[in-house]
Amino acid sequence: MAKRWLLIFLAIITLPAALQAGMNMGGMVFEVKIQTKNVGTVTFDHTKHGADCGGCHPKIFIKKNNSNHTTMKAMEKGRSCGACHNGKKAFTVAENCTTCHAGDIVYRNPDAGDITFPHAAHIEMFGCEECHPDLFKPRSGANRATMAEMENGASCGACHDGSTAFNVAEDCDSCHAM
Ligand code: HEC
Ligand code: HEC
Ligand code: HEC
Ligand code: HEC
Ligand code: HEC
Ligand code: HEC
Known part of the structure; x- marks a missing residue:
């Protein structure tokens, strides 16, 4: 039992390093720069979003940089980042502008x-x-x-x-x- 918890603990503390190194992660880039039309780039950080690839790919985002363009309005209705950033699962896109921008x-x-x-x-x-x-x-x-x-x-x-x-x-x- 104790050994199992130790393994879980080790997995949690080594995950960010593993993600950064891109080990067995399908060539994942850990910081993705999403280019907007008029307001610069938004950095999406994989290491802050866990290892449940299937939670986002391919349903919410195709695995290719700048292939998922949308608007803040659509996000407020639950698309893209707004699937989670809705004030329930994570901080809302209707506020907190400078957390992402x-x-x-x-x-x-x-x-x-x-x-x-x-x-x-x-x-x-x-x-x-x-x-x-x-x-x-x-x-x-x-x-x-x-x-x-x-x-x-x-x-x-x-x-x-x-x-x-x-x-x-x-x-x-x-x-x-x-
Ligand atoms: C509204 C904000 C703001 C106020 C008020 C302001 N500054 Fe500036 N200042 C800036 C910014 C921003 C820059 C940098 C601009 C850049 O690098 O493009 C700057 C640059 C400068 C520079 C270097 C560029 C140059 O023109 O030589 C000097 C010297 C300077 N400020 C002096 C002052 C003085 C003296 C005052 C008051 C009389 C003042 N500033 C009031 C925002 C301000
Ligand atoms: C009152 C004016 C003003 C408003 C409103 C404003 N910005 Fe900016 N923004 C600036 C200035 C000034 C800079 C710095 C430009 C520079 O350094 O030359 C900047 C820079 C940026 C950058 C570049 C940051 C970087 O590190 O290179 C982004 C991205 C950005 N703004 C996004 C936004 C978004 C998104 C909004 C609305 C949620 C917004 N801004 C609203 C004035 C504004
Ligand atoms: C919380 C959502 C989320 C999770 C979880 C997630 N990703 Fe992503 N991923 C994104 C977003 C957003 C982008 C950028 C899409 C864009 O730029 O249009 C992206 C882009 C990518 C890309 C393309 C990078 C590029 O430069 O083209 C790859 C590869 C990728 N992810 C792999 C993974 C793998 C492997 C995992 C699991 C370890 C994972 N992702 C987990 C949201 C997620
Ligand atoms: C969870 C992160 C997140 C938050 C919070 C967020 N944005 Fe965005 N925003 C993005 C992303 C990602 C894009 C790029 C969308 C695309 O091109 O697919 C974007 C694009 C934009 C755009 C250009 C597209 C459009 O809809 O016109 C504007 C303007 C903008 N954001 C303003 C804001 C303002 C204002 C707020 C706060 C009320 C805000 N954003 C909060 C992530 C966020
Ligand atoms: C599958 C759900 C999910 C999706 C999709 C998602 N996020 Fe997140 N995000 C989270 C959770 C959960 C957190 C952490 C909880 C919180 O801070 O509210 C978080 C945290 C963040 C943070 C704060 C990270 C830090 O420094 O603590 C940023 C910035 C962010 N997300 C940007 C984005 C952007 C940009 C997108 C879209 C391109 C996006 N997220 C899509 C779930 C998601
Ligand atoms: C679109 C109009 C607009 C532009 C452009 C703008 N400001 Fe402002 N700024 C305001 C207004 C309005 C206020 C609040 C009224 C006041 O304090 O007089 C303000 C307040 C501020 C404050 C005080 C903020 C606080 O928390 O009290 C600072 C510092 C400031 N501006 C710096 C800058 C600098 C530096 C630039 C240029 C890089 C800039 N502003 C460009 C409209 C603007």
């Missing part, structure tokens, strides 16, 4: 102080399409701008103009860690 974005700036763009706070106020892909390509580091350009309405300055949100020309330490 981008989280905080950090701009490194040793001179003026690093800037953290908080996605979650902005997603509470705006749809993704307010910013992507026209104002910002959804890729970290792909949209450089100077403060002078921002004061003329580029990048953060599209809203941080002292009327929609606090002003890029004044509230330096609301964005920069100084």
Whole structure:
């Protein structure tokens, strides 16, 4: 009896390593990048989803990267990730946007102080399409701008103009860690 539990315990602790090594896992890639049309990539991590391949393949997902495209609306009705991410089996796709999509974005700036763009706070106020892909390509580091350009309405300055949100020309330490 004790031996059986030990084996189960060993199986559980070695599973993530086995998944990463792709041992006997049908050539599985442990992190799959799903490309969306306008809002960048979503990383699906196999190691966080157990070894019950048949629970997902082929019923919910064909085993081929970017072959299962759908929309958030369809997911909210139970398709794709929404088969489980429905607030019952796992956290819901109707909220928690930044758990699957981008989280905080950090701009490194040793001179003026690093800037953290908080996605979650902005997603509470705006749809993704307010910013992507026209104002910002959804890729970290792909949209450089100077403060002078921002004061003329580029990048953060599209809203941080002292009327929609606090002003890029004044509230330096609301964005920069100084
Ligand atoms: C919780 C659901 C889920 C489980 C469980 C799961 N997968 Fe996947 N798998 C996915 C998703 C999502 C994709 C990405 C599909 C896409 O990009 O359209 C994927 C993709 C794949 C791919 C294609 C990768 C590529 O780069 O083309 C392989 C191979 C694969 N899975 C094998 C496995 C194996 C083997 C297991 C069991 C150890 C497994 N999967 C368990 C959801 C799952
Ligand atoms: C469980 C993970 C997960 C959560 C939570 C999630 N998404 Fe998604 N989202 C995805 C995946 C995966 C795709 C890619 C779909 C595809 O192309 O098949 C996607 C695609 C999208 C798209 C492009 C497709 C479309 O429907 O227009 C938008 C926009 C989007 N998500 C916004 C959101 C918002 C807003 C939230 C929160 C209310 C959210 N997502 C929560 C996983 C998630
Ligand atoms: C077969 C059910 C199932 C499907 C399908 C599924 N998930 Fe999950 N997922 C889970 C469970 C269960 C958890 C862990 C419980 C929780 O966090 O609520 C989880 C956790 C996660 C987490 C958090 C991992 C962490 O760091 O703790 C992310 C991110 C995630 N899933 C993304 C996705 C995306 C993206 C898809 C679709 C491409 C997807 N999942 C499809 C069941 C599923
Ligand atoms: C208020 C504007 C704004 C909104 C709203 C917004 N984003 Fe972003 N997003 C940004 C900025 C700024 C960046 C960083 C771009 C850069 O570094 O050049 C970014 C980057 C990203 C990236 C790239 C992350 C990386 O590490 O490369 C993804 C993916 C993304 N956003 C998805 C989304 C999704 C999905 C939504 C809606 C749920 C959303 N964004 C809503 C402003 C926004
Ligand atoms: C709304 C947020 C925000 C505010 C407010 C803000 N900044 Fe910035 N700042 C940024 C971001 C984001 C970058 C990085 C842009 C990039 O790399 O593309 C940046 C970059 C910079 C840079 C390097 C680029 C350049 O223009 O030389 C300096 C210096 C700077 N900020 C100084 C300031 C000062 C001084 C203030 C106050 C008068 C200020 N910032 C207010 C967000 C902000
Ligand atoms: C689509 C409009 C929009 C864009 C673009 C935008 N913001 Fe904001 N942001 C807002 C609004 C509205 C608020 C909340 C009102 C306020 O605090 O003045 C806010 C609040 C913030 C806050 C405070 C968040 C909190 O939790 O209190 C920070 C920090 C911030 N923005 C940084 C940035 C940076 C950095 C950029 C550019 C990379 C940016 N924002 C781009 C509209 C925007």
